[in-house]
Amino acid sequence: MSEQLSTAISIAEKQISQMLTMQDAMNSRVSDTWRANGYEWYRAIWVECAEMLDHHGWKWWKHQEIDVAQVQLELVDIFHFGLSLRLMTGDDVAKITSDLAKELHQGTAESDFKIALENLASSAVTKKAFDAKALADCMSLMNMDLDELFRQYVGKNTLNFFRQDHGYKEGSYIKIWHGEEDNEVLAQLVNELDAGADNFQQQLYAALEAKYPKN
Known part of the structure; x- marks a missing residue:
C-alpha cells in the first residue's frame, strides 16, 4: 500500500469510527x-x-434534471442505515471501520449511476446487506467524497x-x-459552520436550538 493510500485510509477510518x-x-x-429489536x-x-x-431521474419519456443536493442527502440517509446494519453483524467496531474504509475507497468503478444504485438496492433486497462499494460508486458519480459524506452525516445525525x-x-x-x-435550515447552518471543528456537532445543535420556532 502506497503512503498516500495509507494516509487516505487512515483519515477515512477516523471519520468512519x-x-x-x-x-x-x-x-x-x-x-x-435497538440491537435486539x-x-x-x-x-x-x-x-x-x-x-x-426519482430525484436523479430515470424516465426516458420526459425531460428530467438531476437534483444533486437531494440525491446526496438520500445517500447520507442510506449510510445511516448501512452503518446500523454493519453494527448488527457482531463484528467489532475496529473491523467494521477498517472494512468500510477500504470498501468506500475502492468502489467498483461503475459509470452508470442507475446501475450503481440498483447494485446497492439489490444487495439490500437479496442479501439484507449494505454494499458500501456500490454506495461509493453512487457517491463518486454525484461528486461526493468521504469528507462531504462525513460533513453531511454529522449534520443529519445532529438534526435527528x-x-x-x-x-x-x-x-x-x-x-x-x-x-x-x-x-x-440544516443545510444552511452546516455551510455556515466549520465542519472540521472538534465541537462541530455541539455548535450545530446550539444553532438549531436558536432557529427552532418557539411556541
Whole structure:
C-alpha cells in the first residue's frame, strides 16, 4: 500500500469510527434495545434507493434534471442505515471501520449511476446487506467524497438527535421553521459552520436550538 493510500485510509477510518459511534448513540436514543429489536435496516436502504432514483431521474419519456443536493442527502440517509446494519453483524467496531474504509475507497468503478444504485438496492433486497462499494460508486458519480459524506452525516445525525429531543417520536415536533423545512435550515447552518471543528456537532445543535420556532 502506497503512503498516500495509507494516509487516505487512515483519515477515512477516523471519520468512519466517529460516525459509527454517533450512529450507535442515535439508535440508542430511539430505543436502548435497538440491537435486539429486529429493525429491518436493509428495507430502509432499498426504499431510500427508490426515492433517490426519482430525484436523479430515470424516465426516458420526459425531460428530467438531476437534483444533486437531494440525491446526496438520500445517500447520507442510506449510510445511516448501512452503518446500523454493519453494527448488527457482531463484528467489532475496529473491523467494521477498517472494512468500510477500504470498501468506500475502492468502489467498483461503475459509470452508470442507475446501475450503481440498483447494485446497492439489490444487495439490500437479496442479501439484507449494505454494499458500501456500490454506495461509493453512487457517491463518486454525484461528486461526493468521504469528507462531504462525513460533513453531511454529522449534520443529519445532529438534526435527528434534535428532532428526538423536541418531540419527534411523540408527534409534537415542528418540521416547518419560519417557512422552511428543517432539512433546509440544516443545510444552511452546516455551510455556515466549520465542519472540521472538534465541537462541530455541539455548535450545530446550539444553532438549531436558536432557529427552532418557539411556541
